[in-house]
Amino acid sequence: MEITGREPIVEFRQLGLWYGGYQALAGISERIHSKDCVVICGPSGSGKSSLLRCVNGLERFQEGDVIVRGISVRGCQDLPKLRYHVGLVFQRFELYPHMTCLSNVTLALRKVLRLSRAEAERRAKEVLDRFGVIDQADKYPAQLSGGQQQRIAICRSLVLEPDVMMFDEPTSALDPEMIDDVLEVLLQLVREGMTMLIVTHEMQFARDVATRIIFMEKGRIVEHGSKEEFFSSTRNPRTQAFLDRVFKEKRAEEAHRRA
């Protein structure tokens, strides 16, 4: 499918998700275009992770629709075929512990794209090298630091050449020293023109890298807009309260680290 750059790569249309009687997402409507870097933020339980998982059909939503590359997720009969075009990176990396890092990255290339082992390894090594983890290729995930594991996890999704990469709090499970490693990778991806959807608490990163910011609370989008609009002139008091709290926490953390 041709992406002309004018059609959104991901579009949410009045998306609604219920877990039993609990409404996790309500009336989500949003458009994400090619090369957008959209940061989704908000308090815990606001539905940010669920939103990402609706995009690739890991969560089966009940209302509305998500259109990915022009294909409706709701009506999609063959979800696995759609899924590898949307990369998803998890908070806890979720690498396969019984396989080497190289195998982690080549598994989908061999079993989904049906590449030969040699071709799969060639592509995988290329991506691993790009993100500085080529030396870890033959090691097992348990032998790696958190930052390295997350980079392998990013490679695992990236090697399938997705149209959009989604990140579910990619740095929340990392020690502070390793957060920058991973943020650098995200920065590199943005510079390379990848469309990104990032759920994160790293508001400083959002300030630097995002093109649009979405603030969610209790399953709804409370505020959204370009980065400039969001940080300079937010009118919504809840968003302001959230930002204040996050920046205060960050300042306290920095002070503590310096001390």
Add this chain to the structure above:
Amino acid sequence: MTVEQFFGNLSLLALALLKYNVTLTVLAIILAFPIASLLALGRLSSHRVICYPVAAYINVLRSSPLLMVLFWTYYTFPMLLKGGNVNVFTAALIGLTAFEAAYFAEFIRAGLQSIGKDQQKAALATGLRPWQVSLYITWPQAVRRMLPSLLTQSIIAFQDSTLASVIGLREVVQTTTIVNAREVRPIWLYSMLAIFYLCLCFSLSRIVRRLERKTADLLNA
């Protein structure tokens, strides 16, 4: 007991052991594992029509003594179904298989459930189909985790195979009793039996422990 008699009896016991106990146990395990895998998957199924009957089977067989199960397969069921007798070995095999399958099913279920859901979701997110996730991600890890329990249970099954003596199978315990009826040397004979089993089971346990250590290393790299 003369040396001749000793070795004569020893070979008699060894023969019975190999012909019946070992064969019975090995066949039962080979049959029980695939049946137990299906049971485990059924137990995990979200369809009530499947998981309730399977759970019932597992619970009933795990709550019943093997001796009783053997009586069922040798006396009760043949009478109800065929109105006649079955071959003792067949009855023993069916009974032991059905019994061990219930225990194996729980170990397999525990192994499968111990694999993190998010890891499986990550695999699905890369475009793998559910059966591929099972084959490449879930089962390889689950089998390594359930192996110690399954092997230990297999050793217990080997010991339990002696219960078939009660329904008349000429396995090692029954053979010892028969020889004893002839020679009346219970201490000698039953001690030989005990030492046989002790050596065998002890060696098997050690092999299992070594295997445990090797697979634990593999999983934790």
